[in-house]
Amino acid sequence: MKQFVVKLLAFAAPLLCLFMGLEILVRQIPNNYSYKRHFLDHHCRSVRILVLGSSHSLYGVDPEQFSRPAFNAAHVSQTLKFDLFILDKYVGNMPDLDCVCLPVSYFSITSELEHVNEGRRTKNYVIYYGYREFGLQLKDHLETANSPVRRLVRSVGNYYSSGMDHVTCSPEGFGLSYTNAPQLDLEKTGIAAADRHTNDDRSASVANEYYLSRIVEICRHHGVRLLLFTPPACRSYHERLCNSQLKRVVRTCEGLAKENEHIDYVNLLHSPVFAEDDFRDADHLNGEGAVKLTKILDQLLKR
Amino acid sequence: MTFSSIDFAIFLPIVFVLYWFVVPRHLKLQNLLLVIASYIFYAWWDWRFLGLIVVSSTVDYVVGVLMGREPCGTRRRWLLLTSIVANLGLLGFFKYFNFFVDSFAQSITILGYCPSVRSLQIVLPVGISFYTFQTLSYSIDVYRGQIKATSDIVAFFAFVSFFPQLVAGPIERATNLLPQFCHERVFQQEQAIDGLRQMLWGLFKKMVIADNCARYVNDVFANHESYAGSTLLLGALLFSFQIYGDFSGYSDAAIGASRLFGFNLMRNFAYPYFSRDIAEFWRRWHISLSTWFRDYVYVPLGGSQGGTCRTIRNVFLVFLISGLWHGANWTFVLWGLINAILFLPLILLGINRTHLDTVAKGAFFPPFRDLCQIIATFFVTTLAWIVFRAESVSHAIRYICGIFDSSLFSVPEVFPKKLIMAILLFVSWEWLQRERHHALDFRHMRLPVGVRWGFYYALVVLVLAFGGPRESFIYFQF
Numbered sequence: 001m002k003q004f005v006v007k008l009l010a011f012a013a014p015l016l017c018l019f020m021g022l023e024i025l026v027r028q029i030p031n032n033y034s035y036k037r038h039f040l041d042h043h044c045r046s047v048r049i050l051v052l053g054s055s056h057s058l059y060g061v062d063p064e065q066f067s068r069p070a071f072n073a074a075h076v077s078q079t080l081k082f083d084l085f086i087l088d089k090y091v092g093n094m095p096d097l098d099c100v101c102l103p104v105s106y107f108s109i110t111s112e113l114e115h116v117n118e119g120r121r122t123k124n125y126v127i128y129y130g131y132r133e134f135g136l137q138l139k140d141h142l143e144t145a146n147s148p149v150r151r152l153v154r155s156v157g158n159y160y161s162s163g164m165d166h167v168t169c170s171p172e173g174f175g176l177s178y179t180n181a182p183q184l185d186l187e188k189t190g191i192a193a194a195d196r197h198t199n200d201d202r203s204a205s206v207a208n209e210y211y212l213s214r215i216v217e218i219c220r221h222h223g224v225r226l227l228l229f230t231p232p233a234c235r236s237y238h239e240r241l242c243n244s245q246l247k248r249v250v251r252t253c254e255g256l257a258k259e260n261e262h263i264d265y266v267n268l269l270h271s272p273v274f275a276e277d278d279f280r281d282a283d284h285l286n287g288e289g290a291v292k293l294t295k296i297l298d299q300l301l302k303r
Numbered sequence: 304m305t306f307s308s309i310d311f312a313i314f315l316p317i318v319f320v321l322y323w324f325v326v327p328r329h330l331k332l333q334n335l336l337l338v339i340a341s342y343i344f345y346a347w348w349d350w351r352f353l354g355l356i357v358v359s360s361t362v363d364y365v366v367g368v369l370m371g372r373e374p375c376g377t378r379r380r381w382l383l384l385t386s387i388v389a390n391l392g393l394l395g396f397f398k399y400f401n402f403f404v405d406s407f408a409q410s411i412t413i414l415g416y417c418p419s420v421r422s423l424q425i426v427l428p429v430g431i432s433f434y435t436f437q438t439l440s441y442s443i444d445v446y447r448g449q450i451k452a453t454s455d456i457v458a459f460f461a462f463v464s465f466f467p468q469l470v471a472g473p474i475e476r477a478t479n480l481l482p483q484f485c486h487e488r489v490f491q492q493e494q495a496i497d498g499l500r501q502m503l504w505g506l507f508k509k510m511v512i513a514d515n516c517a518r519y520v521n522d523v524f525a526n527h528e529s530y531a532g533s534t535l536l537l538g539a540l541l542f543s544f545q546i547y548g549d550f551s552g553y554s555d556a557a558i559g560a561s562r563l564f565g566f567n568l569m570r571n572f573a574y575p576y577f578s579r580d581i582a583e584f585w586r587r588w589h590i591s592l593s594t595w596f597r598d599y600v601y602v603p604l605g606g607s608q609g610g611t612c613r614t615i616r617n618v619f620l621v622f623l624i625s626g627l628w629h630g631a632n633w634t635f636v637l638w639g640l641i642n643a644i645l646f647l648p649l650i651l652l653g654i655n656r657t658h659l660d661t662v663a664k665g666a667f668f669p670p671f672r673d674l675c676q677i678i679a680t681f682f683v684t685t686l687a688w689i690v691f692r693a694e695s696v697s698h699a700i701r702y703i704c705g706i707f708d709s710s711l712f713s714v715p716e717v718f719p720k721k722l723i724m725a726i727l728l729f730v731s732w733e734w735l736q737r738e739r740h741h742a743l744d745f746r747h748m749r750l751p752v753g754v755r756w757g758f759y760y761a762l763v764v765l766v767l768a769f770g771g772p773r774e775s776f777i778y779f780q781f
Contacts (some may be wrong), residue, residue: 001323001490001492004490004492004495004496008499011756013761015763124325136308137310138309138313139308139309142309144309145308145309147771148767148768148770149767149768150759150767150768150769153768
């Protein structure tokens with residue numbers, strides 16, 4: 001038995017060392033999460049508008065277009081739970097904060113990061129933002145458990161040989177990947193996204209509505225205005241949405257705006273202001289579309 | 304927690320150390336540890352369904368004990384019936400309720416009625432089909448007198464929930480596994496090392512072969528209208544390797560993990576794609592299920608004893624039930640029916656037990672005739688897999704029609720060269736090892752340690768570096 005264990009340890013030791021080394025090296029590569037966390041930790045005092053949300057706001061709201069200092073703390077597939085976490089963690093560090101812009105998309109009320117294909121992103125909040133919660137899995141604490149080793153090795157090689165990091169946002173946190181990217185097939189992406197975002201299982205709704213109510217409370221407590229908006233999308237996307245799911249989102253936001261003086265809600269899903277040229281794919285704006293959307297939000301905030 | 308997860312990589316050594324170092328040579332405590340570990344393993348998916356395993360185990364334990372007190376008579380039959388109703392009732396409710404309700408509603412609609420039927424939102428508990436069949440086999444074996452009822456509740460609960468094979472088999476027989484829980488296990492280094500090798504091969508099959516195939520298969524099956532016949536055929540072939548890699552990989556890992564704890568589970572796959580006819584294929588594919596149906600359905604129905612017509616009826620019944628066991632969808636029923644039809648000529652010609660031995664035993668290459676038979680069997684199996692993989696019967700028909708099109712002879716739009724190379728190497732390796740218990744069985748070879756370790760490291764690197772996007776094990780859904 002002892003011999004077996006010794007042999008096994010001898011066999012596994014180099015592999016464990018390699019994994020640990022890789023984990024350490026990967027964590028050193030700057031990415032959007034570590035960049036935004038660093039910004040919020042050290043430079044957020046002057047921020048007056050904080051943008052939260054998913055890729056819809058990461059690529060759709062350009063803080064540079066606001067007339068006041070703004071920062072975009074959105075991440076791909078960021079759910080209301082993590083919006084709440086970021087707001088709760090940093091609102092106290094932002095004495096000048098006037099407003100929080102929060103997209104409430106078609107899927108916002110019915111999706112949970114842990115239960116969609118993007119579940120691997122939970123680890124970014126755990127590793128880079130220090131997120132802690134009962135029920136986190138071991139893999140949520142490790143980079144190496146969430147990506148193929150081949151990709152991690154390539155990333156490490158690229159970073160340490162030619163300095164290629166994973167930061168793909170502007171200094172204000174705006175996602176740059178879609179700014180000048182060629183447009184994808186709007187029909188195809190519309191069908192796929194509508195299908196992906198439609199969720200028959202409404203079990204997440206109660207939790208998400210709670211997170212939203214907590215965001216409302218925090219904003220009220222700190223005297224911050226909350227601008228909720230449903231972002232624009234192409235016809236190929238919005239005409240395939242489930243009516244009841246969409247109604248629930250709109251009804252929830254309208255209800256909050258009605259009941260709370262510090263909340264505004266605008267539904268831009270069918271907005272005629274946005275032409276097909278403004279989209280990168282059926283539900284994401286490109287650089288020009290982002291400028292338009294941000295200016296609309298800025299006008300609303302000036303009211 | 305799956306075998307390919309980091310959680311399991313931590314969980315397994317902890318249980319191993321506790322099992323052999325903290326409670327060694329203490330049978331009761333070892334069994335209790337296995338029950339606790341198995342429940343934790345299961346709860347990692349969904350703790351809410353742990354109750355079902357407890358209920359299923361309790362029912363069969365009590366039924367077994369009571370049957371043990373009744374030497375014969377009607378009471379035993381009632382007890383067996385209780386076990387069957389309880390187990391199949393649970394299975395039927397969680398797995399088939401919506402299917403039957405929807406199918407009933409559809410058939411009523413055809414007759415011109417518009418019933419307002421609402422199906423329930425029922426979540427299918429992982430592995431319910433596996434552990435239900437395992438406990439059921441115990442009650443039936445006790446009833447038949449093939450095994451004595453156990454009074455050791457801990458051993459019985461450990462037998463039902465044994466974590467390596469809890470969620471996707473092999474579906475163990477009480478006659479094989481239960482006695483192993485009742486006798487002291489002795490650590491055998493050779494067995495443990497071979498178990499680790501088998502686990503490694505299982506993970507290779509799952510993560511390198513199956514998961515990489517899945518990437519292409521998912522795309523081709525989802526967008527089959529836009530692909531040429533040649534691509535659809537390639538997609539179907541890749542699915543054949545995906546499901547084999549996925550399921551036999553899980554079985555290998557399960558058997559290997561069990562051997563670390565001193566258990567020997569039954570073999571579940573015996574190189575099925577080297578079969579020369581469909582009967583041989585079913586003797587080599589998912590052996591634990593095939594033999595379950597043979598012993599508890601086919602034989603009680605009369606097997607092949609009542610003439611050709613009765614044999615055909617029994618074969619059709621077994622395949623239809625087997626299809627339905629896989630899932631609550633007409634595609635699985637049709638898949639079972641296709642396999643029964645493929646079986647039919649062999650029964651009629653009386654050649655369904657021709658190929659009982661390993662193909663080309665002792666030879667490097669197969670005879671030409673065997674090779675042709677292997678290829679033909681593989682292709683008909685692949686066509687049947689299309690129905691298995693499709694979302695619906697119409698999807699399957701459209702997919703198959705798409706293959707048999709003039710575009711079948713065009714160059715496939717999707718051609719993953721590296722993956723195909725990997726599959727060819729994988730098949731070649733399995734061919735070389737086809738007479739062994741598993742493909743990494745080196746016990747007959749005397750290789751230097753450096754060569755063996757180099758080989759293992761190479762496999763580990765392949766698994767880590769070329770493992771595809773992590774897909775759930777296909778058979779978990781059954």
